Amino acid sequence: YVCMNGVAGPSGTSVLVDERRGIMEILEYLGSFGHRKIAFVSTNVGECNCYSIANERFCGFLEHARHLGIHPVTVKIQYKKFELDSMEGADFDLHDGSSPFYVAGSDFTEQLFRCGVTAVICLDDYVMELFYKAHHHGVAIPRQLSVIAYNDLPFLKRTIPPTTSFHIPAGELGRLAAEILCEKLQNNPEYRRGETLCLNGDLIIRESVSAPEK
Numbered sequence: 001y002v003c004m005n006g007v008a009g010p011s012g013t014s015v016l017v018d019e020r021r022g023i024m025e026i027l028e029y030l031g032s033f034g035h036r037k038i039a040f041v042s043t044n045v046g047e048c049n050c051y052s053i054a055n056e057r058f059c060g061f062l063e064h065a066r067h068l069g070i071h072p073v074t075v076k077i078q079y080k081k082f083e084l085d086s087m088e089g090a091d092f093d094l095h096d097g098s099s100p101f102y103v104a105g106s107d108f109t110e111q112l113f114r115c116g117v118t119a120v121i122c123l124d125d126y127v128m129e130l131f132y133k134a135h136h137h138g139v140a141i142p143r144q145l146s147v148i149a150y151n152d153l154p155f156l157k158r159t160i161p162p163t164t165s166f167h168i169p170a171g172e173l174g175r176l177a178a179e180i181l182c183e184k185l186q187n188n189p190e191y192r193r194g195e196t197l198c199l200n201g202d203l204i205i206r207e208s209v210s211a212p213e214k
Contacts, residue, residue: 002184004177005053007196013184014196015177019056022166022201023121024064026148029203030119031068033211035146038065039073039112041090041122041130057150061121062095071095073115075108077126087129109133118212119146124153124165131159142210152204161207168201 001012008014030038040061042054065072074093080086090108093100094115103111109130122130127149131141139145141161149156152167176197183191
């Protein structure tokens with residue numbers, strides 16, 4: 001069998017994106033502009049030990065931020081059950097020795113603005129909320145807050161400003177997984193047994209990142 005975006009057992013084959021390399025590329029890019037306090041906004045991840053895309057990004061963010069001398073802030077959005085477009089609030093961890101805290105309601109973005117971060121890395125489903133709240137609170141993107149999103153969906157080209165995004169090669173992942181599975185089924189059940197194949201994503205540069213204000 002073939003497992004895409006997950007870890008297969010010893011008899012299977014894994015086809016993955018190198019998420020830790022991706023988050024390192026994002027942090028190095030932001031760091032090159034002088035950003036030294038960066039928030040990673042995700043769904044509620046980091047509590048389990050199993051492999052997941054979200055956990056790889058979350059753990060990679062903390063690992064590489066510390067290595068690069070960047071102060072990390074993590075925000076985990078809590079959604080209402082079965083309503084992924086409805087945000088209940090968010091868990092904040094400032095990673096400065098203070099206790100993590102919870103902010104109820106969808107206005108937790110206002111707390112994010114007060115944390116002193118100069119850049120935010122987030123999933124594409126949070127970008128519109130972030131841009132909307134930034135507009136209403138007079139936070140200029142990218143002059144006062146730089147933003148990088150994941151997945152590079154088409155609408156990210158149409159935000160104002162257009163959003164820099166990390167492109168995941170979903171089509172290539174699917175093709176590779178299908179090719180391996182067909183080879184296993186048609187010719188050799190042992191083909192690439194126990195192997196993990198990693199692909200790399202690409203950072204698509206647009207206009208949502210600049211140097212932080214002095």
